[in-house]
Amino acid sequence: MSATDSPAVELAGVHKVFHAGRPGEVTALTGVDLTIARGEFIALIGPSGCGKSTLLRLVADLITPSGGTVTVAGKPAGKARLDQEYGIAFQQAGLFEWRTVRRNVELPLELRGTPKRERRARAEEMLALVGLADFARHYPAQLSGGMQQRVAIARALAVHPPLLLMDEPFGALDEMTRERLQDELLRICAATGTSTIFVTHSVPEAVYLADRVVVMSARPGRITDVVPIDLGERGEATRQSPGFFAGITTVRAALRGTPVAVES
Numbered sequence: 001m002s003a004t005d006s007p008a009v010e011l012a013g014v015h016k017v018f019h020a021g022r023p024g025e026v027t028a029l030t031g032v033d034l035t036i037a038r039g040e041f042i043a044l045i046g047p048s049g050c051g052k053s054t055l056l057r058l059v060a061d062l063i064t065p066s067g068g069t070v071t072v073a074g075k076p077a078g079k080a081r082l083d084q085e086y087g088i089a090f091q092q093a094g095l096f097e098w099r100t101v102r103r104n105v106e107l108p109l110e111l112r113g114t115p116k117r118e119r120r121a122r123a124e125e126m127l128a129l130v131g132l133a134d135f136a137r138h139y140p141a142q143l144s145g146g147m148q149q150r151v152a153i154a155r156a157l158a159v160h161p162p163l164l165l166m167d168e169p170f171g172a173l174d175e176m177t178r179e180r181l182q183d184e185l186l187r188i189c190a191a192t193g194t195s196t197i198f199v200t201h202s203v204p205e206a207v208y209l210a211d212r213v214v215v216m217s218a219r220p221g222r223i224t225d226v227v228p229i230d231l232g233e234r235g236e237a238t239r240q241s242p243g244f245f246a247g248i249t250t251v252r253a254a255l256r257g258t259p260v261a262v263e264s
């Protein structure tokens with residue numbers, strides 16, 4: 001299989017133990033098998049501490065598995081990281097305090113050697129998208145928590161990465177901004193063919209965004225269900241549709257541990 005027709009992400013028998021063999025040993029993940037197709041949108045949901053951030057960090061090669069393999073775009077995760085296959089927006093905004101908002105968004109483009117003029121134009125386009133065009137010259141400390149989070153989202157999207165990893169990116173946002181960014185995110189992912197892993201605690205958000213909702217349970221963290229969502233093109237009507245509510249009911253049942261149809 002060549003790199004171009006390989007899945008976006010492949011986790012096989014992944015296991016992660018923190019502090020192995022020492023006091024405070026934690027098995028964060030066990031027996032994780034998941035294949036994500038190119039262009040697919042995966043929502044990851046499960047109780048606090050079940051290993052969602054750990055799974056994302058393994059895919060991003062920020063930590064290494066204790067067992068099993070993590071393959072991204074047909075390559076080991078470490079190689080994919082060096083090849084800059086990712087855009088990442090994590091639970092904390094993680095902005096650089098000494099850089100302006102615009103220069104924070106420009107940073108991944110700078111690292112890729114994108115020319116200054118193009119960098120600036122792209123950063124401004126992304127800031128407009130997240131509703132922060134007027135704040136380009138501000139510093140992160142001058143923004144609210146939700147605004148900082150939106151800068152982090154703009155930064156993750158700026159490079160149009162093949163794989164987008166997002167860890168509760170919309171958690172700090174008001175409902176209307178959140179719904180607008182959900183639609184924008186779907187539009188960008190569809191337009192650029194981006195594959196996405198999106199962690200959320202919101203069942204409606206997971207169902208609205210995802211092609212498949214991956215449900216996890218804690219202690220030890222593992223995948224308990226994969227719920228396919230078939231709602232077609234999303235829009236305002238989707239949020240009122242019977243299919244949307246049916247999806248929510250199915251994911252809720254899976255979170256409670258009530259058996260539902262599982263896709264292999």
Ligand SMILES: Nc1ncnc2c1ncn2[C@@H]1O[C@H](COP(=O)(O)OP(=O)(O)OP(=O)(O)O)[C@@H](O)[C@H]1O
Pocket residue numbers: 018019026027028046047048049050051052053054055221
């Ligand atoms: N660096 C670390 N060192 C030790 N234990 C860790 C580390 N990172 C995570 N863990 C443990 O691994 C488990 C899973 O943590 P993780 O952050 O992946 O959970 P989560 O599903 O993202 O939770 P939340 O929804 O609260 O963000 C927890 O028991 C946590 O204490």
Ligand SMILES: [Mg+2]
Pocket residue numbers: 052053054091167
């Ligand atoms: Mg987390």
